[in-house]
Amino acid sequence: MNRKPGRPTTKSRVICRSFLLLTFTLPGQGGGCAQVTAARIEFAAFYADASDFDAALMDALVMMRRPLAEFSNLSRDHLRSLRPGVERTSDAVEHVFTGLREMVRASVTFRRLNDAERSRIERLVFDMPPV
Secondary structure (H helix, E strand, C coil): CCCCCCCCCHHHHHHHHHHHHHHHHCCCCCCHHHHHHHHHHHCHHHHHHCCHHHHHHHHHHHHHHHHHHHHHHCCCCCCHHHHHHHHHHHHHHHHHHHHHHHHHHHCHHHHHCCHHHHHHHHHHHHCCCCC
């Protein structure tokens, strides 16, 4: 197991902070630990070789799928005056998700995986949840 402490960039620190704020303030966001546990089993090859930072990025990405799906599926018809705020929040969730996705994709850990494992992670984690 190759555990190296990653040195986060300013962009990654901002994205991770945004993730923490969004994840822990959204109602009905329970189940994050179960999602991470399942991902760590499902993608054992990634986690076995990941630095602490890369593992934290993947954990965050996995946990962001749920709020992304919830905001994507949220009906905005009845929101009226709240709609602009909901739209901004939805855009922020999507921005954090895509930022985390690109950071995981660019990680040394992800690039070292074989093609089949990379494709599986892209299909199961990187693709946006269905609307």
